[in-house]
Each structure stands twice: as structure tokens, then as C-alpha cells.
Amino acid sequence: MASDNERCSSLTNVFDHKASPLTNGSPFLRLHLDRPRLVRNRGVQACEQCRSRKIKCDRSKPHCRCCSMYGRPCAYRPNAVDRKQNKTAVGNANSKGMCISTRPLNQQSSRGSEKQTIQLNQVGHLEASDNVRLRYFSSSSWVAGLEEPHISTCDSHDTPFPALNGRKQPSGSSPQTSSDFIYLAEVEQLVSWYAKYCHFWFPLVDCDRVIAAVHEQRNQGTSKPGALALIAAICYTATRSIEASWNSNSWFSLPSSFWEEVKIQLLAESGYPSRPNLNTVRVAFFLAIPSMAEGHSHPDPSCVSILVRAAQSLGLHREPLSFQLSAQDAEASRVIWWSVRGLDITYAISHGLPPLIHSATTDVRFVDSGYASEHKLFTAVAQTTAMLSKTLHHIYSVSQPTFHDIKKLEEEADKIHTELSKNHNIHMDPMKRFVAMSRLMCSSKVMIILHQPYLRTSQWPQDSRQKALNSCQDYISSFVTAATDKSLAPYRWVLGHFDVIHACAIILQDLIQNYHSPESNSLRDAVNICFSTFSEAYHPIWTQLESLRSKAWTANGWPVNSQGREIIESDASLADYDPLFTSFLWEELLV
Template structure:
């Protein structure tokens, strides 16, 4: 008889949760000592006890209500979140995990993976308030971070007010937001400019604004200032008279505001966007010792908000679901780009997310992102199957080669359509450069192994040649000077190093004359003043010229250089390729 009552609500037994939140998330036995259990104390974790009675999941709360407005119908359906008694939210569509309220009334995503359940990593010192800063309440009663009393700091002196939030009164903020919307937004379209403008007006009039708005505005100003500075270095005629605050000062301010907003322990969509903009330049900056902390913390904070799950599963509005997808795929692209630049394993795996892909060729702001998503997903496979711990086989390589060729053919065909403006033109060859970088990254192991398919040399050189030509065309075109900051994220040095390494290993080949002209063109346009790696690249060029017995400048002959150099010195991903000829011959010969 009970089976006939299928529509009757399920009866749940109420039980009080006695274990602390950390032990619950890790599913381990808690000794229930208060105020902090011994397990959390031994592992330096934040131990919090929450007296919670499990209830059935009702209508999902609107997670991003501070960032996105709700309709009247939606607001009447949602119940206010009780910080002291958070309510579990069940996730449908065969997903493991739940959304639950926290002490700051934010919804957080928890899963069975302990590393997702909480942000317990070593936060970068830049996200920690310095000892010389103090917190005091402002006129609105909310905490605000005052500037350091150190009068020798040039960064602090550039802002007119002691209070950090006083920067919103600068007229330069409007100029930088406008610059960002024109020349940066298309790269990763994670900002709603109209929403930012509204938040800026509220901050200026001392009204309520969504949490993290000031940190996001400062981060936007930082990205725009970096972009404007790169544009001015490419073309001195670019008008920068309104931009007086340096990018480093905006960066310092954004980090302090981000820390004051509770990031990364209490993230929201605004602080996630701000952290993303602060981590983006790490792709283009070639540092000897890169710092992966900002991106690692960003990925974990994004997962704690459930961004790695399809928004439809949480019953978000279509507008907020779209914003969450764009933000997640942008973070995914940042993670893959950083992994490619520094030969580090990607943090995000394809099996850890079920967010829908974005295919939008009509919207100009989404066109490049759609290509980046397709390319970065294939980059993940290349990392795993070619540069991973498993030895690549011929079947795996051929499958990847076909997928890469299909994506490149599709993108190239669409991107070569007549452009109606400068931005559309730049997006077109940016799409092509993304595909060509993926191509020569897949095929470059031919320089390490004689058993690699012979077709790889031709495909890699063609991709490098087209990539370099696109990059140099964008670098010398004065109309594209405002987009130089985005262009610098592509890093043409990798492609040049592949060509020079090929000239060393295949001297006096039929392609050598054309490749020599291509390299001479590059070295005439770029120099060590434009990028520090160009000075190091001269050593590899010297070795390539010596291998082919070419004349170097006024010298009649070039001897063998004393300093050794190879592609491995500039591409750590190429250096990480571990399979030798003997192993490859067994599987790919």
C-alpha cells in the first residue's frame, strides 16, 4: 500500500549535527571538542560548529542576488537565508554535491572532494592586509581599509584620499572603464559594463552596492591601465593624458580591496571576477619563477561557488546562468594558458565540470571566447595524451591530429570572412593564432624524436610561419595599437624558437631560405627592449646561423657559439617531453 502513495512527501528524520564543519566535509570522526576539535587544531584548519537540523530542499535560493537583480516572481519564491541554520540544497541531474548557506549568507558548493569543500590553501601575501594597515568603520558603518601610514610609498600617495574607497571619485576611473569596454572586454567578456557603471554611481553617492564592487572596479582599472600602457608603448600617439595612476598602483589597490572583501574565504561573483583580472597578466609575463598561487586560489574559489557545475542544475535565471558559464570558461582558459606557458599540469580536468560550451559567432564579444573554449579543451587532451605520464601511441596522435585539423579548418574559414571594423579584424587573426599555436604545440615533439610522424615537421613549420606572420602584422599595424596588451598574451617567441631549432637540426634544407627571411623579419621588428627573452633568443639564432654557415651582419662567417641553447630553454613544455626514440618506435613506428 505504501508504494501507491508515490506522490506523498518523503518523511525525513531530524537530527542535530554535532561534528564540526571540516570533519563533516571530510567524512571523518570528530572528537567534538569545543571551541576547536583536535583534528582541525592539528591541521591548522578553521574549525566551526554549526547546529543544523537537516531539512528537505525547497526552492533554491538565488545565489547571485547581490550581483544580479531578481524578478518579482523569483523573489517571492525564495526564502531568506538563515546564516545560523543553513539549508542544504540538493543538486539534480546526477551531480554529486550541494549548495549550502554560510555565515556570510553566501551560497557555497560542497562536494565529496575535500579539496573543493573549503579554501584552505596558503593565500598569497598580496591577499593579506599588511601589518601597517588598520580597519576602521566608515560613515556607512561598514569596514573599510585605510592606507598605510608609510609616507614613502609612492603607490599610496597617488590616490587623493586616505580611504581606499575614495578612488571611485577619480575621473580617471570612468576613462579606464570606457577603455576596458572597448579594448579588453572582448578578450574575456566577464564584465557587465552597465552593471559596473551602476555600482560606481552608488559607491560615489555612498549608497549600497553589491559586495566586492569596489575591488572589481579597481581590478578593471588595473587591466585597462596595463592595456593603455602597452598601447602607448606601441604607438606614442595614443592619448593617455587622462591616465595618471600607474598600473602597479591599481594592482596594489585591487589586491587590498580584494582582501578586505573576504576573498578567498568568502568569495562572490564580483571578487571572483576581480581575482581573474589580477591573475590574467601572468600568462604574458615570462618570469623565471612563476607564482601559481593566484590561479590556484582562483580555481578553488570558483569551485566553492559551484561555477564548475551547469547553472541550469541550480535553477538560476537565464541571465545569471549565462554569466556563470562565461566566467567559468574564462577561468578554464586562464588555467590552460598558464599551464602551457609554464609546463604545469592544468588544475581543471574535463571530467570535473559539466558546464555547457558556448557557441556564439554572432556576438562579437563572445566570438573569440567560443574559439578559446574549443582550443583549450583540445589543449587539455594534448597535455594528457602527448605530454602526460602515459606514452603516446600512433592511434592517439592521429585522433588528436584530426580533431585539431577540423577545429582549425572551421575557425579559419569563419575568421577570414570580410571584417567590418578594426576589432573584428583583430579578433579574426587572434582566432587563427590560437589554432596555430595549438597545432605547433601538438607537432613540435618531432624535434625530440626521429620516430615522430614525418608529417609533423611540415605542419609545425607551416603553423609557426602563419602564426609569426599574423603576430607581426598585428604588431606593426598602428590601427591595432590599442589591442597590443591582448596581442602580447600570445608570445611569438615560442614559434620563433621552433623555427630556429629546426634550422639547427635540418641545416641547408629546402625551407631554410624562407625560414631565414622570416627570422630576420622578426628580429628586425622585435628586440630585447620589447621583451627580455629576445636577448636570450639571440643565442639560439646565432647557433642556427652557424649551423647553416650564414653570414652574420658584417662577418663573413659565423663560428660555433660558445653558449649552448635549444628550444628547451624557452619552452618548458617541450623540455618536459620524456619519451625517447626507443619507446616511440615500439608504439608509433
């Protein structure tokens, strides 16, 4: 059989082609839906961009000065006077005997209707962003349409995989199929790395069973459907984790891009998404993990939406005991479902979009963490996911929240926060310390999302500001500690799923709106820690966040550096970093 070095070289060369269609433009159009507009007694004069950023608008048309300066799309709402004139015109037409059909559109004459543009007079508006995606404001859910198969296999003349057909091949012969990677010695090492440093975050697999599947494929040339794709997905995740740990002495020979290509190819060969099974759903989850990253300007909902549909088609959204499964299989099913649901909620919050899964459509119980460290963090993720789902439904949906709703959510969030923030001991081993800090960040995220509307409306409960700011400071403290502690370096890939930028931006927005507050000095210290810890190389958005910091420093009379003086006049706000903050009309909210 060929040596590992020869096999690595041949496999790497094979994947030196263009990226999979999966990474290109999404075939989906996702509809963004917000709360309905309330009736205003006065006409709106400022443009939409200036209104959302709460800055002065010179009301120039077709583009105001601020939007022209920063290259933003500039649009104005129709005034109440204009709407009244339109109604008057219709009434005059009726009085003059003009025929205006009241029949439904599908009952009217079809002559020329196929190419005719229909002007919809509706609450909200449909906008095109980047000439590709459509966003619909003021409704209740979203729709995605698949134009073509999302994952496609390579053409027969471009089949990239070497193979052994499950049998050892003489040295020097050319491999032919995708199962060949299983003979690499580093496969077991990567699975072991995943079991040690990633499994506690996503305990989707039984690592012992994965190792058994590796040996089964090597010895017998057979494996369960989707098992090879799952092994490749685990190797990909482990490789990314090793790369994120900043370890210069990387022992693996193949880059993460190789494993990503193998994973995508094997997933398509396994019949996903038309014929999903538990293994391929697990693989699709690993494939969709990058969608959890916050701050993406062009989110692609394809992976997430297909994954949710595939999981539902397998009945994972129902309590597994309803299917008379064993206790072990039922627990594995719950882990998969709560992983998928957590991904859906994180994606929705990251990009200001409604979640796909409604809490009323599932009855799956929480995962029983017991005393296992590997489930401690995952249980926290499940609890906070359920809490965030309720928050999005009762506060960030089309229904108007009441003080009763807010109070009920606060009581539940406080209970979760108290439970997840305890047992934080600096003398724990590295993994337990990281799990404790991560649990605290999960609960702090819930408090931030629940209380941050105080920045948008004065009608929010008075204590929300202090709770939100305290949670932001706790979040920043835990994140900075985990990022700078060398003993926690192997867990930095998991840490990358949290977002300290959001917490920092909320504090800066508060410093702008509530300047010279008693908490301003401690808030300034928290922001300075972030900027001194995370350089531009860590995340380029910190350079953009400098404009918001300069505005906050100027509002409080603190000295600003020379670069900051040039951008004080910018229209930067929290809306640039938090889609959830800017997606809803909080200034018109009536609690």
C-alpha cells in the first residue's frame, strides 16, 4: 500500500480545483420580517437610514447628505398627506364613474397580466439588497426557495477521489475512490483531538463508535450510510480547532480545506438532503457551523434551512421517547435536535432574522447533563436556546410585548443566569474553567438580548439598562480571559462561536446616549480592555468599531486620538454591528 506521504500528496493535488458550488451564491431568497408599523400622527421627514441611526437628516432628495457621503441607500417613507391624496383621487375616480374593478386579481382579465408590474399597497415594503436578496419588512415569518440541488457531485470525468474499495492496494498503485482518506494515520489522531477539545461543545457523535467505524472501513471496506462523511466532518472540525489554537507545531499534514472538500463530496454521495439519515444530518450540522459567526454582511441561509428541514423529516423535532427508542438512542436524538435548534437561534440573532423553528412545534426535552463535563456546556446551550426562542417570539416578533410578557421573561432569564453563573472556580482544570466561563457567556447573552431594547425606547423597564450593561461586562471579562489564557489555547475554536464585538458595541452606544453616567468610567475600562486585547489582525471589524468608540469618547469629553478626530462626524451606531437592534421599529413601540 502507498505510504501516508504519497497518499497525502495525491489527495491534496486532487482537490486543487475551484471551490464547491456550496460556497458560491445562495440559491435562496430569505424574507426578513418585522413588526407592523403603527399609525403616526405626523409625517416622517428624515430618511430611513438617518432615522435608524438617530442622526439629523437634511432631507435632501433623492439622496440626503449623510447617505451620499457614506454610500448608503437613501429612501423616504410616503407622507400621510400623500396617502390621503391617493385615497382622495380614488374617491374622485369613483364619483366620476370610472370603473375600478373590485374582483380578485386572479379573476380579472389575463390580457397583458403576465408582464405587468403590480404595485402592492401593503404594510411594509419589499427591498432588494446587493441586487440579489429580497428583504420583506413587517410580517411574521420567512420563506426560502430552492432553485436547484444544493450539493452536487462531480462529473464522471472529474471524479477527484482515489480509492481502495475497502481492500489494501499494492504500493505504487493509483487510488480511485473517496474512501481512501480513511487509511491516513492522522484520522484517528484528529478524532481523538475532537473528542478532547471539541466534543463538549458539540457532543453530536459517539467518538468510540467513530473510531470503530474507521477500523471497520479499513478492515472490511464497509460502513454505515454517511459514516465516511461523518468521519471527514470530524477531521475537518478538529483541523479547524488545531489551526485556531495558534499552535505553530501542527502535526497534521492535510489542511482543513481538504477535509471540507471531502466532507461536501461524501455528503452528496450519501443522498443528502433528499434522503437524510442521522449521520448525514450530523455532517450537515458541521457544514453549517460557520453560519453561526456573527457580523457576516451577506448571510447564506441555505445550509441552515435545509438542515432544519432534514432534521424535521426524520422526526427529530418530536420527543424521541414517542418513538419507543432506547435511552441511549433517545439522548443522541435530543443532542442532534438541540444542536440544530441552537444553530437556528444563533443564526437568527446574528443576522436579525426570524428563527425557522417555533417553540410550539417541538416537544423535545433537555439533554440530561448529569455529572458529565462534556454535557455541562451543551445543556446550558439548550437552556439558553429555549429562552432566546421565547424572547424572539414575545418581543422581537410582530406581536406587541406587554409589561407582563417582559416581567415573565425576566424572571425566567434571572433564574437561568443564576444557575449558569455559579460554580466558577479558578482552581478548576482548564476544560472545567472554560466550560464555566462559556456557561456564563451563554446566560449573559440571554440577558443582553432581553434587555438591550432600552437603547431604542424609553418605555422599557427602568432596571433593564443596568442588567444589560452588567451582562455585557461579564461577557467581555469571560471572553478576554478565555482568549488570553495560554492554558485555554486548545479551546479557542469553541471560543470563536461567541461574539465579544456585540457586547462592546452595546456599551459604546450606551456611552453615546447616556454620556457622563455614573458607570461611564467602568464601561470605558471594559471597552479599552477589548481594544487593547484584540488587534486588527484578530478581526478587521475592530477597525470599523473605532468610529463608534470615537463618538462615545467625544460625547463624554475624553481625549480622542488623531485618527478618531477624523471620524467623529460619522453616522456610526450600534445599528452597524447588531442587525437585531436595527431591524425593528422600537421607537414606535407601545408597551
